[in-house]
Amino acid sequence: MTLGEPPAPPAAFRRALETLRPAGVRPEIELEDIPAPQRLAPYSGAVGASVYRDDDELAVGRLILLFDPEGQRGWEGQFRLVAYVRADVEPEMTTDPLLGPVAWSWLTEALDAHGARYAAVSGTVTRAVSEGFGGKADDPVTTEIELRASWSPLDEDMSPHAAAWCDLMCLAAGIPPLPPDVATLHPRPARREDPRREDPRRDDPKVP
DSSP states (O other): OOTTOOOOOOHHHHHHHHTTSOSSBOTTEEEEEOOOOSSSSSEEEEEEEEEEETTEEEEEEEEEEEEOTTOOTTTSSSEEEEEEEEEEOOGGGGGOTTHHHHHHHHHHHHHHHTTOOEEEEEEEEEEEEEOOOGGGTTSOOEEEEEEEEEEEESSSOOHHHHHHHHHHHHHHTTOOOOOTTSOOBOOBOOOTTOGGGGOGGGGOOOOO
């Protein structure tokens, strides 16, 4: 390190960050590196994703890795993962009282299925109905589900957590998980020109 250069990130964070982006995912998932929020922890990294069926975007999400060598209140360790998933749902689902518990179970069951070791999981499930007025009166009514969650990984290997997050996005999009004996593929290349990536909600750094 030369004078004026910031110190290198700790080795534990670098090792964890290398495992944040899944090496093999379903062909419906498109991954890209995205900027991570800088004010939540001394070190952070993030990956974003979209789920497609043909050319229809069904869900979007992001997974943020936070690292604080001193830990933070409620973390139970030095690492924290923050996940966000948003997907379109059928209008009648927004009134189903079981939608919240079922959506939350998608996350916890996916973490357990991939053998992820974690603690202090928390989060929210939100149902949203958007209706246009004025110049947007002709826009169709949209109904969405949003899941925000955070939890503390108990080791430096983030790959099972990232795999669980990918499963969560697919489940929210209505695509069932692949059987364990079916090989995954390399992710789709990101579509840089896609205007949906300018959605400001994707950059909301709220931590549940």
